[in-house]
Amino acid sequence: MDKVFRDPVHNLIGFDRERDALVLELIDTPQFQRLRHIRQLGVTSLVYPGATHTRFSHALGTAFLMKRVLEHFHELNPPPTLQRTLEEHRELLLAAALLHDLGHLPFSHLLEEFTHTPHEEWTVRIVSDPHSAVHAVLVQANPRYPHQIVQLFQRTFQPAFAVKLLSSQLDVDRMEYLVRDSLCTGVTYGYFDVNWLIHSLRLVEQRDDWELAIDLRKGLHAAEGYVLARYYMYQQVYHHKTARAADVMVRKILQRASELLRTGHDLPMTPALRRLLTGALTLEDHLHLDDTVIITALRAWYESDDPVLADLTRRFWHRRLFKTLEMPLEEFTAWSAQLRELVTGAGFDPEYYLILDRALDDPYTDRYLWSNRKEVGEHIFLVNDAGELIELSHASDVIAALRNKTFSQDRLCFPAELREPIMRLLGR
Structure with missing residues (x-):
């Protein structure tokens, strides 16, 4: 019998009380329950009032999507060796999907600059810490699980498809947050055909490993929609x-x-x-x-x-x-001294009241994002009827136009009462 969570995105999120007992035990740990009190999108609710959803609900949804993907692979009647591999790693992958955001600090990414430690490293530390409840639950299920989950997060685990399902340009984390963030913000930019994308996923044997791919005939447009959904969400929501x-x-x-x-x-x-x-x-x-x-x-x-x-x-x-004004870094550098003088003259400390904010996004890359070549690559592959892998941007003109391009937005941030003086100074 399933333990069921009612959810606005997936309707019913169910985990079998016996087969998925590890997931249910991890949910009850203090480290995971803490995610109930961390909003997924930080302070974005000041713009989109509905964006009050939490890392807790997103993590549940991510584990549920991992479960759906693994069930889909079983339904494809894979060869016995792959069938055993899927069954062997099922529990591990569900646990890793559930725990992937465990290290987030309050307001999501905002506080990372104070620790100089990304949330992924905090997650690794929590999973590895023998004093944490999460570690104890994992070890009780399988003594190897903490180390294997760390390998998954650090992208050195084999088989490669396990890493890609958890952390890549085609992973259950991105699939989940796009649809959840779209629903909760009330925008449609992040919607894509997640059901058809999952239906189109395949595992392809490559050099004694299994690569994650998308059926070319069935899933090309779903893959394009997925990448574009992420691009639009960054432009319209995350970088608002x-x-x-x-x-x-x-x-x-x-x-x-x-x-x-x-x-x-x-x-x-x-x-x-x-x-x-x-x-x-x-x-x-x-x-x-x-x-x-x-x-x-x-x-x-x-x-x-x-x-x-x-x-x-x-x-x-x-x-x-603060109000914002689009201003490339080069222009800010040229005007910096005069802007600081203006702000100081108005009675404000420029250190706190004159800030150039830079927002960056890489919608799609076919490069290795990591310098360690032992790590699993980031490519999204399609597979044709002959079993050949084709990198997504080589099959899609739409994705080729975005490939390896970094989109940046520089904005000057300042108090509203300085808007007119700044505009006059800049001649705008």
């Missing part, structure tokens, strides 16, 4: 100018709080947040950090006697967000 301005403000608030702590000021906050802002975050602290910790601190700093911290916090709290 107002959401980026809100990100900038939170980073500057935390930067100011960090500097005040380092100069001996006392600010109300939890011990875990204090250690994060002073560069002393531990793995135990990580468990005690979520969005509520940051929100509570922001509300307390609203009354701070430091004018910069109080002003930035009040602006954010009342959604008086």
Whole structure:
């Protein structure tokens, strides 16, 4: 009998109480339950009010999609060796899919600059830590699981298709967050035919390994739609100018709080947040950090006697967000001195009130994204009727137009009251 979760994206997410017992035990660990209190899109709800969904629901959906993909491969009647491989790794892949975002800090990616550690590395540390409940549950199921999950996250695991399903340009993580983020933000940019894309997935034997591919005849357009959906979501949602301005403000608030702590000021906050802002975050602290910790601190700093911290916090709290102006880095460099003089003359510290934000996106690449050639590549392959692999951009003019192109958007962020003076200075 299944344990069922009602979900707005997948309707019913079910895991068998016996066969998927490991997944259900991992869900109940403190490390995974913490994801209930971390929003998937950080402060994007200031732009899209419905974007209050969490890493918890996304992780459940990702594990569910992994389950669907593996069931699809079984339905294709694979050869006995592949059948055994799929069955052998099923539990491991479901667990890895569930845990893939375990390391996220509050507000998703916003706080990573304070730890100088990406969330993937925190995930590896949690899974590897013998004192974590997640590690204990994994070891009880199979002593090799923690190490194997680390190999999956570090892209060195074999078979290659296992890595690609978990972390690549064609993985269940991206499939899930695109449809969930689209639904919750109320936009349609991220919708693609996920059911047909899964239906079109194939495993192709290559040099004693199995490569993940998409049936050329059935799935080419579904693959194009998937890549384009991600491109549009970055352009229209993830890199929305107002959401980026809100990100900038939170980073500057935390930067100011960090500097005040380092100069001996006392600010109300939890011990875990204090250690994060002073560069002393531990793995135990990580468990005690979520969005509520940051929100509570922001509300307390609203009354701070430091004018910069109080002003930035009040602006954010009342959604008086910074305005933005598209400005390439070269132009900003040329005008930087005059802009800083203008901002200073208006009574603002340019360090906190004049910021050039750069948003980057690589919609599709056929390069290796990693320098270690032992790692599994990032290519999306199609397979033709002869069993030959064709890299996606070689079969699609649409994807070829995006291949290996980095899209960047530079925006100047500043308080609303400086908009007219800045525009006059720039002659716009």
